Structures are given as structure tokens and as C-alpha cells.
Amino acid sequence: MEGDMSSPNPGGRGIMTFYPTYEEFSNFSRYIAYIESQGAHKAGLAKIVPPKEWKPRGSYDNIDDLVIPTPLKQVVSGNAGVFSQYIKKKKAMTVREFRKMANSVKYRPPKHSDFEELERNYWSSVNKNCPIYGADVNGSLFEPNVKEFNIGNLGTILDTLEQDSGINIEGVNTPYLYFGSWKTTFPWHTEDMDLYSINYLHFGEPKSWYAVSSEHGKSLEHLAKDFFPESAKNCEAFLRHKMALISPSILEKHGIPFEKITQNAGEFMITFPYAYHAGFNHGFNCAEATNFASERWIEYGKQAVMCSCREDMVKFSMDVFVRKYQPDRYAQWLEGRDVVPIDHSQPTPEAEENPECVWKYQKRKRRIRFLTNLQELSRRMAEVIQVSVMLNMLKY
Template sequence: MSSHSSLDDVEPQKHPRIMTFRPSYEEFKNFSAYIDYIESRGAHLAGLAKIQPPAEWVARKSGYDIENINMTIPGPISQVVTGAHGFYQQINIQQRRQMTLRQFMEKANSELHQTPKHFDYDDLERKYWKNITYVSPLYAADIKGSLSDEDLDVWNIGRLDTILNLVNTDYNIIIDGVNTAYLYFGMWKSSFAWHTEDMDLYSINYLHFGAPKTWYAIPPAYGRRLEKLVNEAFKENYLECNAYLRHKMTMISPKVLRQHNIPYNKITQEAGEIMITFPFGYHAGFNHGFNGAESTNFASKRWIEYGKRSSVCKCRSDMVKISMATFVRRFQPERYENWLRGEDYGCHPEEPGKICAAMPPTLNEDELKQLLESPPEQKRGCSMAVTTDKTDNADNATEDADDKASISSSSSACLKKLVVKVRKLPPRDPEPAASHKKCDFNSTAVVRIKRLWNDLPNPKPGTNLLTNGIVKNTKRMRFQTKVLTLDDED
């Protein structure tokens, strides 16, 4: 499928198209310089660009024989889609049981999940939207790691040399999937909902192997139109969170976009191709079948103004929030003092003429300086040995160990996700109606989470950075998940 615009027949010159670049190896060597080059050609105006790497560049010399890739998927997500008439909500339920990559491949190629027969990519796209609510696919998303060779020095997704590295060098913080690589293994119909990157950063996605991906992208200049449409279509969600699209749950069909005069492009990414998303470029898409991709975020000086004015979801604990202090101080020193005072007036890059103040830092300068000089240690939930109190009975010990194992994280920076469990309670003697009380599950969950947090082994007390820290959350989760644990008999 070549690049396609929604408004090809109506003044196409006004709506930028997705561009494809085929650099030589010499042009390809300097990552940041090549990004600057494609932007000088106007690639960023479409919000998405494709790059076909030179033949000399090989990300993994040993190839992609699944038998030789020793990888375990901690828990793929089952994507349950509800809705109708082009408006859909995607709920991601994390599976409790881990899978090997081979097991995931076998499930992807099974009769239930295999790619349907189709004439071409357009025919497959029609089948996707027609059957989006049927047969929930699995998606192995947000897996920390890389398939690229360790000695790969050119365009190594795991260590791109851009100004986003300042988050690590200045704050000594690693944000999984933002300034490190994440892996994604998909199957037919597994999807990524409409979204822009955390803090409206750039992103890079390399499809290592397997079936293609179809991408939809909206030019950044029209991003507000999509937000308005979604906020009206899902008004209750918008009233609860004015950055609702950050939840990455919303699927809108191309037909609906056309009906509401929202220009978009679509393009197919083949194995061995790279996709670049640009600041405030809304994108979505789906996988054609079993495949494996690697992705991360990066930044440039052009991004800083986007980052200062990006929307922030405040209702979810797993949303990434990066302090812009180091970027403003280094690259916009003449605006730094005004920015600290909340008086940095200007326009969002995609809303010229609409003057407003950029969001000030969450910390004042003294607090920020103190944190930079001696960053507090965070209490960690990773690589811990699960221990139980010997005085507890066997049932409670098993339950506590299960809870600790579920809340542990592979991230060295923070807890991975809030785990909600559903258990079958043992039978109880009926109580008199007068003494019956309604159980507050939310309060119970809060108490349990606090207890688990306090039980995590750490030589020092630790400081919770989630309230006013430099980074609101250092573990990016592209998908909102809940773990549902039921007995086998259920």
C-alpha cells in the first residue's frame, strides 16, 4: 500500500502526504542530522514518515529464527474492542500467564487468529474495520529489550544520541520505552489506538520481521480537530480527563474521519522499514499478522516548545511527565526565568495566533536544584525475592507472595502498574441483615497497595516521586491494563 491521503480528490496540495526516504549509508550515519534533513524537506508536516534503510545497515546479523530468539513475554494483553459505527473503545486486559515467543507465534498463526485471505492491503483494511469487535487478539506490548545487535552503532534504537538523553545525564533517570527500547510482537488485528507520544515526543519504530503494519496519521496542524471529535464522541470520558486520548483506548475509523473533515494519511510499513512519528502527530494502526517491532522516543530542539505545551493526563498514575527545566535552561535561556514564573507566553507550534503561557515546572528552582544535586533514592519494586512472614498461615502467605509477585516490576525506576485482582471468596456463614455492610473495594485496594509498598525490600526508606517529582512516572505503559486472576474452575 503506498501512501494514501483521505482528501486526494479535494485540494490535495493543502494536506501534506507521508514521505518515504531512501538514504545512502553516508547520509544515514548521523541520526540527528538525517532527522533535521527530512524535516527540511517537510516530512514532519504529515506527522509520519517512512525510511527505507540502506542495504549496508543490518540491525540483527543473526536473523530472526524464532527458535534462536530466547525471549519470554511476561503477559500479553488481550485487546477487547467495543463500539459501533466507527467509534470504538479498546480495553486491554493483561493475561496472567507468560508465554514464550514461540508460543505467541503459534497462537498468532492458529486458525482463530491467523490473517484472513485477502486480495490486497485495502481489502485487508476493510476486513479489519468490519471485524474489529470480534475475536480479541493478543498483543505483546511494552517489553523491555532489543533485538538489535549490541555492537550496532548506527541507528541503534536502544541508544539514540539525541537531546532526550539529558533526562538521564541531568536527572539520572531512565524511562523505560522513552529513552530505552521497547519490543512489540503483534498478530492479526492487534492495534495501537489514536495517540501522540508521551510529552508529544518523536518516536521511531523499526519492524524487524514478519507481517506488515498499517499506519494512520493526522498532520499535526489538524490534531486539534481529532481531539474535538473524540471529546464530543466520548463526552463522559472527556469530563473525567481533559487529556483523554492519552489513555490510548480510542479507535476512530477512516470513514468517520472523512465525515468530519479530518484529513489523514495511511501507509503500510513492511519488514525492514522504519517509521518516524513527529511531535503532536496523532497516529494509530494495526498489524497484519505475526511480527516483531522495536520502538523508542527521541527529541530535537524543535520539540521543546511542544513538550512545554503538551497535554497531561492527571487521572492515571502511569503517565510519563518529564520536567522541561533542563531543556528550557539549556536551549531557551532567555525564556527560562519567565517560564519558571509561569509567564512564558507564546503559541503552541500547531496553533499560531493562540497565545497562552507554557505550563510552568512542577517544582520551584530551589527544589529542582536540590534534587539535581542529590537525587533521592526511589523505593524499587524490581528483582526482589518474595518473602513471607513465617507467622502467617499458609493461605495468607500464598496470597501475599502472589500480590508481591504481581506488583514487582522489571523497571529499576518504579512500580510497573497497579494490579487489580478478582478472587473467588470462600463460603461464609450468612450474617444478619442488620449487620450487612457494603464492601469498599477501592479502600481495600489502597490499604493493600500501601502495605505492599512498605514491604518492598530496600535498605533506605526511599522517597515517592509521583506527587511532585521531576518525572511523574518513569515506567511508560502504552496500554491501560488490569490483571484479572480467577481460579481454574472459573
């Protein structure tokens, strides 16, 4: 499939899936600008399927002794589609031990014929038989010589944080590994500082995602406050605690638009600024993730509502980003007067500066115009043939 083609995923009703060529895949920031120029950010989530010739590493056979320092037992309470999740820390285990546990009778996924059946099973049993998640493992499985889409070296403007301020935040501007098992869950949240995120599924069973776009983020927050009033009372940004689970049926009932999609091994998922997302793992797998930024994110970072009740929540000054990328607004920023409404539909400014994005957009429009004209020509030819047949019949 051509690299500039994208298509809504049938299960996602609006989440776009992209198939870049190797050449397009070689520049991460440029390709993110391109997919935004195509409207990918409007759903809050996008999938990127790498070219077949690309590999993040030669083999995963040598990671069995990798240590998961703090596996997390996920304890879920609640009912009727609204749940709270709390975690209990477990003792360290190796990947070999975690795999054995995840594939055991107690923790392995139930038999199912399709995703819909597995999804129903998940929501009907989410508060039973607590799963264990090997989350937040510092490190990367990408080989150092991999230049394309290397999660440990994306080369976006988030690098400014380390380059200009000397700040390293694990899992934000460094990679984290996540070892999943059946039903391990990531509750509804946006990324720290409302950044972008990238998630690559190295191997194993699929991962299901739900997304609410940035346009409808406030609606989800209002609904969550109604369901979790005590949490909302204690912290304005309580969803950053990653404890709230709200099922798709509840979102539908309350008119909150959402999308869903399944990520398979070897695929990337991109979440966009201030896009709420949640999901679960279908069984034993390994994913790698980190955050990144574009110029479009800066406004989101400046206006991000932060958790005020926990000292370990990620927070950093936006000063360096405003000074470097919005110098004409820096004085206003220092005075607290630089507040502008965010247009969630607009792509990152880099898309306008990227001739390749413009060229591909024009090429795509020409292709659509050509196909439309071809379809119209075929219709007219069919009419001519039909009239010709009728005239011949009248002769006889």
C-alpha cells in the first residue's frame, strides 16, 4: 500500500491507520506532521504500521532475564460499567517468570471467537481475579543502531527539556517497557503535561485502545466528576491518578463520542495532546512507550491542569519552550497574560512548513479527483451503452 494512503479502521470509526514507505518512515517529526495534515489528531489516536523491511531488533530471545522491579497487582472495584482501580506492589520477577505466570491457567485469557467476545468478557470480569502488570520498567528494546522511530531517540522538541534544562524524567523523555497479561489495564487519562505519546507493541497478544478526542475531553472530565465525586473534590486533575474506568456502554449512554481500535504486535499507536485514552491487554505481551512533543503541543502544555495532591506527579516549567519557540509571546507569558483558546482541529505548525506534507495533500486531492472523474465517466458510458442497446432493440 502506498505510504501516503490512510484509512479509517473499521473498528475505530475514525481512528486512522497509516502505512508509510521506508523513506517516509525515516523522519519521525516530519511523518507526525504529515498524519496531522491528514486529520489523524482529530480522533485523539492513530495507528502507524511500519514498512515490512523495518525491524526494531534482531531477536527477543535474550530478554528472559530482564528484571521487572515492581510488578503491579491491579485491584478493581465497582459495577455497572464504572470502576476504580488501585494497585498493590509485588516483589520483583524476571520476564521469564512473568511470562510463565501470564500464561498460567489463572491468568491467561479465556477462549474467544473474536474481539467483541473478548471485550464483553473483559468488562464483565474486570473486577474479578486481579491481574498483574509489569509496568514502568525503565529501558528500551530498540537496538541503538535503529534510526527510524526509535522510541529512545525520537528527536522532537521535547529534547529541549534535557538539552536546555538538563531535565530527565523516566517514562516521559526516556522509554518505559510494559509487560502485559490478560486484563491488565490502563485507565482513562491524558499524558503527563498533556504531551503526545508513542507506543510500540514489540511482541505478544494485542492491546485494545479506547480514545476520546481533545475536543470532547472536558465532557469526559465532567462525567468522571459525577461518577467519582470524592476524588474530584480532593483533586481537580484526579484522572491523572489513573484510577477511573468507565465502560464504552456508559460513554454511549451519556453521549460522549469515543473511538476504539486494536493494536497488534509490530504496530505503533500515537496519542495526541489532551486526548483521553484507556485500554487493556489481551494476554502476555511487551510494549514500549514514551512521550514526545511538537510545536502544537506547547499551548496544551501551558494550559495543562495538574494534579495538586501528589508530589510524584510529573510537572515541569514551560518557560524554556515559550522562550525558544514562541519568543514574540514570551514577555506576555512571564506576566501571565498569554492565554489563548486552543483550536483542537488544527494540525501542528510544522505541517505547514513541510513541503512534503503539502505535496502529499495535493497529490491525495488529485487522486481523489481522478477517481471521482473516472467513476463519473464510467457512469456516463454505462448510460450510453444502455441507450444504444435500447435503440438497437427498437430497430427490430
